[in-house]
Amino acid sequence: MQYTVDKTEIEPFLARLAKSNQAFDARHPGLKTNRQPIHTVYGGANLYQSGTAGKIAQLSQKHFDQYAPDAATMAAALGVAIDSEASTDTEAFGSSSWIANNVFKRVQHKLATEAVEDHRIDFEDGYGARSDEEEDGHARSTAIAMATALQAQLLPPFVGIRIKSLSEEGKHRALRTLDLFITTLMAQTGVSLPENFTITLPKVISKIQVEVLCDYLDLLETRNGIPDGHIQIELMLENVQSLFNVEGKVGLPEMIAAGKQRVSCLILGTFDYTATCNVAATFQDHKHPAADFARQMMLANVMGTEVALCDGITNIMPIAPHKGTALTNEQLIENQQVVHAAWKLHFDNIMHSMQLGFYQGWDLNPAQIPIRYCAVYYFYLTGLEDSTNRLKTFIDKAAQASMVGNTFDDAATGQGLVNFFVNGMGCGALSEAEALATGITIEELKQRSFTKIVENRTQG
Numbered sequence: 001m002q003y004t005v006d007k008t009e010i011e012p013f014l015a016r017l018a019k020s021n022q023a024f025d026a027r028h029p030g031l032k033t034n035r036q037p038i039h040t041v042y043g044g045a046n047l048y049q050s051g052t053a054g055k056i057a058q059l060s061q062k063h064f065d066q067y068a069p070d071a072a073t074m075a076a077a078l079g080v081a082i083d084s085e086a087s088t089d090t091e092a093f094g095s096s097s098w099i100a101n102n103v104f105k106r107v108q109h110k111l112a113t114e115a116v117e118d119h120r121i122d123f124e125d126g127y128g129a130r131s132d133e134e135e136d137g138h139a140r141s142t143a144i145a146m147a148t149a150l151q152a153q154l155l156p157p158f159v160g161i162r163i164k165s166l167s168e169e170g171k172h173r174a175l176r177t178l179d180l181f182i183t184t185l186m187a188q189t190g191v192s193l194p195e196n197f198t199i200t201l202p203k204v205i206s207k208i209q210v211e212v213l214c215d216y217l218d219l220l221e222t223r224n225g226i227p228d229g230h231i232q233i234e235l236m237l238e239n240v241q242s243l244f245n246v247e248g249k250v251g252l253p254e255m256i257a258a259g260k261q262r263v264s265c266l267i268l269g270t271f272d273y274t275a276t277c278n279v280a281a282t283f284q285d286h287k288h289p290a291a292d293f294a295r296q297m298m299l300a301n302v303m304g305t306e307v308a309l310c311d312g313i314t315n316i317m318p319i320a321p322h323k324g325t326a327l328t329n330e331q332l333i334e335n336q337q338v339v340h341a342a343w344k345l346h347f348d349n350i351m352h353s354m355q356l357g358f359y360q361g362w363d364l365n366p367a368q369i370p371i372r373y374c375a376v377y378y379f380y381l382t383g384l385e386d387s388t389n390r391l392k393t394f395i396d397k398a399a400q401a402s403m404v405g406n407t408f409d410d411a412a413t414g415q416g417l418v419n420f421f422v423n424g425m426g427c428g429a430l431s432e433a434e435a436l437a438t439g440i441t442i443e444e445l446k447q448r449s450f451t452k453i454v455e456n457r458t459q460g
Helices: 007-027 052-067 071-078 096-114 132-151 171-189 207-224 252-258 270-276 289-302 329-355 366-382 384-396 411-426 432-436 442-447 450-459
Strands: 039-044 118-122 158-162 197-201 232-237 263-268 308-310 361-363 402-404 407-409
Touching (some): 039 052, 052 118, 071 329, 132 171, 158 171, 207 232, 263 289, 411 432, 411 442, 411 450, 432 442, 442 450
Parallel strands (some): 197 232, 232 263, 263 308
């Protein structure tokens, strides 16, 4: 068979494709391989102390123990099915009772060992407008408290601060607080910042704001002996202008590029965003179509990159209306009803976000944290049996398209299944043994790449 185009003629075509393909691969290296927290809990800078994370953990654990004394109560509050007649000893893997009991036990363990994964000291909405003298004082005192916690190994795995926006009204105060905090913290530690330290920039509306923050961080790192690029930034998208620039084009790629590889996460500020969409306060909701549109835009712009996604808050708190120890039976019942209703709302919102591809969200109160873990663990455990069978079959067939029941899987699905187990193990929802039941090894899971797993197996 004769070719009509010889090798020298085809080279320019291949070169053009190579340039384009390499640029795409550089922009989309794949999902981030390092751990992503499943929540961020934040609190006002005026309240922060070295033991704050531990106090939040204790309050979370106490709240869960009080309002979910057993798996059946937890399941009923969250509106999930459970076979009340099945015993823990005889329940079948993947059954509703097995899922509920394992969610309950794993949430208890998580709250006792690492209730807070990510904590943000807030100098914005959760702090409010204060005098320069007062905010200066809190910028220094919180830095000293964080340094104390760092040295005593009391910090959560991820920490940081949220500064004010870089709007005309907030720009001077935001940069001043950032300087005072970083400089004071470094003076206290004398070594370095915490490993996963992040600055949250709220209400971002332009790439210039991101550029300025990154350039300012360059200066602070140089002045304080911090390794270049150590400080990460998160961008909170709280305006329609966060998604679209002044030319009406999608602005997220240029904002991320302006971050010079510091941008680790995009956060949706659900209620602020829907407000800028002219949605009346009565109808602002976590699952409003405008919020889902923003989520889809965020997904479309960062999937395949190392930038993570984080969802917004549930604004109804699971706080009991009646306080004290001498409560009537009616008051106790009302307390439980109010708390469980807020639990159900938070649970449903988190499940909605996870089904859309958002695996992290913001919590406002220690009482919300247990339900964060309940929802995430339910998400993974309800999908465990099906995902185990599909990944095992897929690996056995070395990535050839396969069928489990009437479900067709191809290589892209294989990567999604690997991500399911890696992310589930990372947050404590899934055990190592449950991941290994698929036939995959821990070393392969650490690679996080289904393509590499298949290559290793086919070449071996």
